Every structure is written in structure tokens, then in C-alpha cells.
Amino acid sequence: MRLLILLLICSAFSTCSVLDSFRANGIEFEVYGEGRLIPEKQHCVPYTLDLNEFVNSFNTNNMNEYSRGLLQKRIFTSFDAICRKFNIQTENEQPEYNLTEDRSQMRYLDYFDYNWNSLRFERDLKSLFLENKINNPFLDSVTEETIKRAGANDVLDFAQKTTVFPKTCNVKQMTVQTMICFNISDIPQSGTIYALAHGGEFLHNEEVYAYYDIPQFVLITQQAVIPIELEKCKVLFGTYIYCFEEFDTQCDVRTLSDCPIYAYKTEDEFVFRRSFGIGYIYATTESDVDLYQNGTKSTVPGRVFVLRTSFGTPTTENGSPVMMPDMTPHHEPEKSQFAELLPESQKILKSDTPTRLYTTQRRGVNMLSHKHYDQGAWDAVRDFFGF
Known part of the structure; x- marks a missing residue:
């Protein structure tokens, strides 16, 4: 049974080898979800969906002028609210209306049509955003050119393929x-x-903390490891993540090649926190840390650890849920991943802002420097003559 589970998790040998390289390079990792990379320029086109035709199809002939104005206000208000609820950017504010709902100015059938059309608009717009499909009643606005571009035969085929x-x-x-x-x-x-x-490391008798700045998320397929920027991805049906472009970076997370190195000076009460998945990764010189900035300190399992939080049943007077920390120590590699830091570079490190470090050579030995292309005179001569 365990063998079957292992085969399912590592459906391709490359996936297992990638995860092994993460462990060897001191990288914490966790599954965030299933995803797909869609090259936008090859498979997607911009499209303006006009809702006016849909709104104009509402039967308002029997409504009085006040009821029609109130319906128009409700539609604009709902449109703005639904877009914001789905975290879709709104380009401008809704029009101003000096109307308030007054049942005395509406006939019974007016009020019925007002509610029916309002709820219809809200239902169909939410369905569009939830299902990510152009279905009825919005299919009527799709042009023949767009249908052909999708390689579809008709509007129903278009709805299926897009x-x-x-x-x-x-x-x-x-x-x-x-x-x-x-x-x-x-x-x-x-x-x-x-x-x-x-995870990073503490160096020079814990006077320095250094780490590689790597992409926060990657998509691992059977063919490649693709850095992605999660903020530019979309989640469908609450489970599947679609991304439209790769994250622009030279960093190779499998080898840490070309990944930037940053360092801090670790003074007293040094605590450094970075986002990691649904939690955080901490580096600290303290044995007790205020994890939630609420005045309560918790004993930590090591100098570098991962924090994930679960929420229990509210027990406090204000009804706030109880935060229960789950801390996992980071396993530091036996051999340091970093070259020795030059003394002059260590002196300029700060405890509140990171300093970018670069790999250089001094007498043929790799060193870390805060200067880009920093090189000793002898090393420059050796490089010039090629020996």
C-alpha cells in the first residue's frame, strides 16, 4: 500500500528528484494545490463582454418611470458590489442616483418586475464569475469572429471550448x-x-543570518519546474489554479544557481519572518518568540522553524477563535551552503534591512561580498591571463 501511495505521489521520477534536491538545498516545501500554466499569448485573447444587451432584454415596458429608474440604480449597484466581492478591479464608480426605494410609488406588478429583474441580473452575473464560462444569457453578444477564433462551430460549442x-x-x-x-x-x-x-543559515557564530531569495511558488510538471507568481493566477471552482505566465527570474530552485543571497546582522532579540505557503518561516536567536504580536511568547523548536496556525473553538469573552501554533524545526544542512563572508562586508550588515551579497573570489577561494563584481587584484590578473 505504501509503495502504491509513493508511486501516485511520484508519478514521474523527475518530481521525486526535484523534491530531493529541495531537501538537499535546505528548501522548505509544501503542496499548495493543483495547477496549470496557460501561455496567454498563445491560447488567450482579450474580450470585452458587453452587459447592456442583456440588461436591455429585461421587460420593463409595464413599469412606471420611477420603478425603471430604481431598477437601473439597483443593477449598477449590484454590478459594482459583485465585481468587488469577486476581487475584480472596478475602473470607475457607479453613477449617482437620487432615488430611494419607496414602495408607495410602485405598483404591485412594478415591485414584482423590479425584484425579478434585479435578482436575475445578480444571479447570472455571479454564475459568470463562479463558473468562468460564457453561457446564456451572455452568449447572444458573442460575435461570429470570436466563435471562429475559438475553433468552435456555434455558440454552444464556443461555451464548451472556452x-x-x-x-x-x-x-x-x-x-x-x-x-x-x-x-x-x-x-x-x-x-x-x-x-x-x-531555510537559510546562521553564520559567523550566529552574528549573521543569510538565505537564498527564491520564488515563493513553483509549478512542477512531468517536464519542468516553473516559477510562478501566485498573485497573477486565477482559482477556478475553489480548487484548481490557472497561471498565465512564468515568474521572471534567473533563479534555478533545483540548484540555487543565480538565486540572490541576502543577509542580516543578528543583534539581540533578532526575529525574522517570511511568508511560506499558508504559514511563515522564522529565523531567530531567541528561545521564546511572540508569534502573533499579542504579548504572549511561545518556546520555539529551533533557530529556524516553520509556523502554521490552526484555529480552535472560541473560548475568550469576545468570541475570537483560539490560535494554535504548529511549529516544525527546519533541518539545517550539515555543510554550510554559503561561502565565507568578507570582513568588510560583515561590518556593513544591518539588522533591520537585508543586504544583497554576491559571490566573488579572493586568491581562488569563493567569498561573499556586498560589492557586485568585487575581485581582488591577484584574481583579476589570473582571470586576465587565464590561469
Whole structure:
């Protein structure tokens, strides 16, 4: 049974070898979700979804002028609120209306049509944002050119083959700027998204803390390890993460090649925290740390550790949930991953801001310096003559 589970987790040998390289290089990792990389320029096109035709289809002929004005206000207000609820940027504010809901000015059928049309608009717009599909009633606004571009035969085929990702809402114009992607289920770059953080090390008798600054998230497929920027990804159905471009970095997380090195001077009460997945990774010289900045200190399991928090049943008077810390010590490598730090570089380190360090050579030995392309005179001569 254990062998079967291992085979399922490591469906490709490359995935297991990548995770092994993470461990060897002092990288903490955890599964964040399943994901897919969609090259936007190859599979997606910008598309403006006009909601005016949908709104104009509402039957308001029998409503009086006051009821129609109130319905228009409700639609604009709902449009703005729903976009904000789904974290979709709104380009401008909704129009101003000097109307308040007054049942005495509405006939019974007016009030019925007002509620029916309002709820219909809100339901269909939420469905669009939740399902990421252009279905009825929005299919009527899709042009023949867009249908052909998707390689679809008709609007129903178009709805099946496309996925829509809303980007911005223009409330005044009643439009949604979207990105439509075609046949994304056929794109092979799918796999598991991992959260990453380099554990770092304390150097020079714990007077310095150094770490590699690596991408916080990567998509591991059977073919590659792809750095991604999670803020630019979209989550569908609450479970699957779609990303549209790679994170621009030269850092190779498998080898730490070309990954920037940063360092701090560790004075008394040194505590440094970075985001890691749904938790944090800490580095500290203290044995007790105030993890939640609430005045309560907890004993930590080591100098570098990972903190994850679970929430228990509220027991306090104000009904706030109880935060229960789960701390896991980071396993530091037996051999240091960092070259020796030059004395002049150690002197300029600060405890409140990180200092970028670069690998240089002194008498043929790798050293860390705060100066880019720092090199001793003898090393410059050796490089010039090639010996």
C-alpha cells in the first residue's frame, strides 16, 4: 500500500528528484494545490463582454418611470458590489442616483418586475464569475469572429471550448474586460503547485543570518519546474489554479544557481519572518518568540522553524477563535551552503534591512561580498591571463 501511495505521489521520477534536491538545498516545501500554466499569448485573447444587451432584454415596458429608474440604480449597484466581492478591479464608480426605494410609488406588478429583474441580473452575473464560462444569457453578444477564433462551430460549442477570466469591470459602461482562453484542458503544462522558502543559515557564530531569495511558488510538471507568481493566477471552482505566465527570474530552485543571497546582522532579540505557503518561516536567536504580536511568547523548536496556525473553538469573552501554533524545526544542512563572508562586508550588515551579497573570489577561494563584481587584484590578473 505504501509503495502504491509513493508511486501516485511520484508519478514521474523527475518530481521525486526535484523534491530531493529541495531537501538537499535546505528548501522548505509544501503542496499548495493543483495547477496549470496557460501561455496567454498563445491560447488567450482579450474580450470585452458587453452587459447592456442583456440588461436591455429585461421587460420593463409595464413599469412606471420611477420603478425603471430604481431598477437601473439597483443593477449598477449590484454590478459594482459583485465585481468587488469577486476581487475584480472596478475602473470607475457607479453613477449617482437620487432615488430611494419607496414602495408607495410602485405598483404591485412594478415591485414584482423590479425584484425579478434585479435578482436575475445578480444571479447570472455571479454564475459568470463562479463558473468562468460564457453561457446564456451572455452568449447572444458573442460575435461570429470570436466563435471562429475559438475553433468552435456555434455558440454552444464556443461555451464548451472556452474559459473566461474577468479582469476589470467598467460600471458606467456596463462592460467586463475579460481574457478568453481556448481549450485550456488540452494544454499539457499541468501539475502540482508547491510553496517554497529557503531555510537559510546562521553564520559567523550566529552574528549573521543569510538565505537564498527564491520564488515563493513553483509549478512542477512531468517536464519542468516553473516559477510562478501566485498573485497573477486565477482559482477556478475553489480548487484548481490557472497561471498565465512564468515568474521572471534567473533563479534555478533545483540548484540555487543565480538565486540572490541576502543577509542580516543578528543583534539581540533578532526575529525574522517570511511568508511560506499558508504559514511563515522564522529565523531567530531567541528561545521564546511572540508569534502573533499579542504579548504572549511561545518556546520555539529551533533557530529556524516553520509556523502554521490552526484555529480552535472560541473560548475568550469576545468570541475570537483560539490560535494554535504548529511549529516544525527546519533541518539545517550539515555543510554550510554559503561561502565565507568578507570582513568588510560583515561590518556593513544591518539588522533591520537585508543586504544583497554576491559571490566573488579572493586568491581562488569563493567569498561573499556586498560589492557586485568585487575581485581582488591577484584574481583579476589570473582571470586576465587565464590561469
